[in-house]
Amino acid sequence: MIAEAGLAALWLAAGLAAYQLVLMLLALRTDVEVVRPMRAVAVVQGALTMIAFAMLLLVFARSDMSVALVFENSHSAKPFIYKVAGAWGNHEGSMLMWVTILAVAGALLALFSRRTGERTLIAALGSQALLALGFYAFLLIASNPFARLSPAAPDGQGLNPLLQDPGLAFHPPTLYLGYVGLSVAFSLAVGALLTGEVDSRLARAMRPWVLGAWILLTLGITAGSYWAYYELGWGGYWFWDPVENASLMPWLAATALLHSINVLASRGALKAWTMMLAVIAFSMSMVGTFLVRSGILTSVHAFAIDPERGTFLLALLAIYVGAAFTLFALRGATLKEGAPFELVSRETGLVINNLLLSVILGIVFLGTLYPLFVEAISGEKLSVGAPYFNSVAGPLALFLAVLVGIGPLLSWRRERRRVFGLLKVPALLAATALAITIILAPGIGILPRLGLTIAAFLAAASVLPLVVRNPLRAPLATWGMVIAHFGIAVALIGMAANAAFSAETLAIAKPGETLNVGPWFVQLKDVTPTAGKNYTALEAELRASRGDGMIVLNPQTHYYSDPPTETNESAIRTVWNGQLYTVLGRSDPSGGWQLRLWWKPFVTLIWAGGALIAFGGALALLGRLWRIRRPRRARGEWHRKGYA
Amino acid sequence: MKPKNQRLVLVSAALVAVLAAVLLAMWGLRDRASYFYTPADILAGKAADGQPARLGGMVEKGSIQHEPDGVTIRFVVTDGKAAMPVVFRGIPPDLFREGSGAVAEGRLQNGVFVAETILAKHDERYMPPELGNLAAEHKAGKTLAR
Numbered sequence: 001m002i003a004e005a006g007l008a009a010l011w012l013a014a015g016l017a018a019y020q021l022v023l024m025l026l027a028l029r030t031d032v033e034v035v036r037p038m039r040a041v042a043v044v045q046g047a048l049t050m051i052a053f054a055m056l057l058l059v060f061a062r063s064d065m066s067v068a069l070v071f072e073n074s075h076s077a078k079p080f081i082y083k084v085a086g087a088w089g090n091h092e093g094s095m096l097m098w099v100t101i102l103a104v105a106g107a108l109l110a111l112f113s114r115r116t117g118e119r120t121l122i123a124a125l126g127s128q129a130l131l132a133l134g135f136y137a138f139l140l141i142a143s144n145p146f147a148r149l150s151p152a153a154p155d156g157q158g159l160n161p162l163l164q165d166p167g168l169a170f171h172p173p174t175l176y177l178g179y180v181g182l183s184v185a186f187s188l189a190v191g192a193l194l195t196g197e198v199d200s201r202l203a204r205a206m207r208p209w210v211l212g213a214w215i216l217l218t219l220g221i222t223a224g225s226y227w228a229y230y231e232l233g234w235g236g237y238w239f240w241d242p243v244e245n246a247s248l249m250p251w252l253a254a255t256a257l258l259h260s261i262n263v264l265a266s267r268g269a270l271k272a273w274t275m276m277l278a279v280i281a282f283s284m285s286m287v288g289t290f291l292v293r294s295g296i297l298t299s300v301h302a303f304a305i306d307p308e309r310g311t312f313l314l315a316l317l318a319i320y321v322g323a324a325f326t327l328f329a330l331r332g333a334t335l336k337e338g339a340p341f342e343l344v345s346r347e348t349g350l351v352i353n354n355l356l357l358s359v360i361l362g363i364v365f366l367g368t369l370y371p372l373f374v375e376a377i378s379g380e381k382l383s384v385g386a387p388y389f390n391s392v393a394g395p396l397a398l399f400l401a402v403l404v405g406i407g408p409l410l411s412w413r414r415e416r417r418r419v420f421g422l423l424k425v426p427a428l429l430a431a432t433a434l435a436i437t438i439i440l441a442p443g444i445g446i447l448p449r450l451g452l453t454i455a456a457f458l459a460a461a462s463v464l465p466l467v468v469r470n471p472l473r474a475p476l477a478t479w480g481m482v483i484a485h486f487g488i489a490v491a492l493i494g495m496a497a498n499a500a501f502s503a504e505t506l507a508i509a510k511p512g513e514t515l516n517v518g519p520w521f522v523q524l525k526d527v528t529p530t531a532g533k534n535y536t537a538l539e540a541e542l543r544a545s546r547g548d549g550m551i552v553l554n555p556q557t558h559y560y561s562d563p564p565t566e567t568n569e570s571a572i573r574t575v576w577n578g579q580l581y582t583v584l585g586r587s588d589p590s591g592g593w594q595l596r597l598w599w600k601p602f603v604t605l606i607w608a609g610g611a612l613i614a615f616g617g618a619l620a621l622l623g624r625l626w627r628i629r630r631p632r633r634a635r636g637e638w639h640r641k642g643y644a
Numbered sequence: 645m646k647p648k649n650q651r652l653v654l655v656s657a658a659l660v661a662v663l664a665a666v667l668l669a670m671w672g673l674r675d676r677a678s679y680f681y682t683p684a685d686i687l688a689g690k691a692a693d694g695q696p697a698r699l700g701g702m703v704e705k706g707s708i709q710h711e712p713d714g715v716t717i718r719f720v721v722t723d724g725k726a727a728m729p730v731v732f733r734g735i736p737p738d739l740f741r742e743g744s745g746a747v748a749e750g751r752l753q754n755g756v757f758v759a760e761t762i763l764a765k766h767d768e769r770y771m772p773p774e775l776g777n778l779a780a781e782h783k784a785g786k787t788l789a790r
Binding site for chain 2: 233269270272273340341351355358359360361362363366367370371380381382383384385387388391392396506507508568583585586588589590592594596
């Protein structure tokens, strides 16, 4: 019954989405009052999808093996939290989550949007309904999560043990919230293009959505990176895997949008540009969903042989992106460009930011899709990995990091202050950092060295917007910006230090023997069998020291029976200046054990930086929402503040 | 700047960005993409010595040998038509076994494939993409032969 209730809720929601679309078309033709019914329909539709999703959680929590999806992806012996998380650890469940977030975002837009013009809101809600409708159809026709299994199975097939991790419980939902949060920006842009009301009011309505989605994407990418780092046991934090790129591309577009939207909100300029970015950002979310969910990454052939899902998603992608771009082509040129600006101004700085981010996005996009195209056309198989992305996008990202330090110091419209005087201290710091790395570490690569130098510059330059004024009177959004930009410097130090100074030891050790990695001496005490809730394991006891005190690490190898799989569980110890990362390998006929040890100086700064960037975004969002609630004060403040 | 000129500058800037991205990507992809080969491809001389490449096939039964250092292994990858010796230093993935499929990432050096990474079947459902294709092609080949 539960599964049928979920399916019924989904059908009803799809019906309401269709109704919502009809209401919008009515509004285009007639003078019928549609805003209030549309708002109501959008809210009920969101509630229905939440019911459907709750039903899915319920069948997973109860391990109802008469539901095909539960049978395929769960097992009654799994810990409860992973039973629930298993609901979205598979294709159908994750698509239902996607649609739920899409519909709930539409409901929230309907409930809280008082800032856009009424006609734009109607058009935006119509666009949101059209988006939802396609994905409802996809779920109901090609990916029904509630399909029954007859007869019911005695027990399930289990969940990939790699996915049985707390990271799984929060990583995909966070990313999806970010992905789909961008749908509102997309719909508002489509709505505004339809009505022609592309103005600063629209930008201010769109901004909290973009900020919110961007914060969640930042968190999702950061968490995903850490998850891959400790769960895969390969010691890397970013593999340029297409699935990772699928989350990076919307983030890059959203980052560009986040900056250009400020120009539109404050100066009324970059209208067409910002609308374009809003369309691209959500398009990238859909491209990501297509890449991950169509199966095309597993095999272009499999995609061609079993085309239902993949082709369906590709068709949706083509229709939505194509329609939005067509609309943009028709209406973009009719938009009047806003206030003009000089060559050296904050606007120009933000345009350059946008251009660089767009180029990086293009490089990642082409590198990710190139293997698919080549294989589809010539049948030749190839992969594009770190060597391409690092060497092509890396230098551009570093250049962008330099500009991040300078841009926020420029004033709107025309530069009046003496920016380069302000930058003396950061430049001096950067020169010092460069000198130190050349003297102390002459052998490191060019990119890590540049990274450390630029990070030193950016760390100092990013706080200048607070230094040149009274920091306590600076708006929350300025604080947010400064913290986020400082976070980039922090993450950059982590990446560069990891690339330049990591030490690795791979060797075999018998119990009692000691290995050396970086400043550490690691003794293998013993390897003993142990057991967990649904796995058996081998656990090593490692005693690590570097002069002062001793720490104990317990890397494990887990053996799962449903399905039969083994995983290496790394043991990682964080100290103030880095992480000691240990992995237990296989045993040797002579009684020794393979051990892989890394000493990674300051690697934690990578994720600390990501967290700072997201925290800065959260502060800015708080500041914006605060201002929305107290509009009068905001208007007064508008003219006084130079740093938004 | 007049608004009209401003738009012109912005549009051309956008075009330059798109062009730059495409050119940079093409330049980068030309020599940094790593191609996938079967042992037969390599014997036919398709892979250049020292170029990054991927080698895929089945790990030949009885071919895995451990070096004295305990962390280097040598094995042979076969696709039924040809065989290729591989050397790998590291901890092989969980389901790396003789008789099952694997993809080695690395480069060809003097007739031996030096692997930096080995991908194997993750669990009984997952297969590295290249192997999935191989299996699919084998099936297709058989169907045609019949």
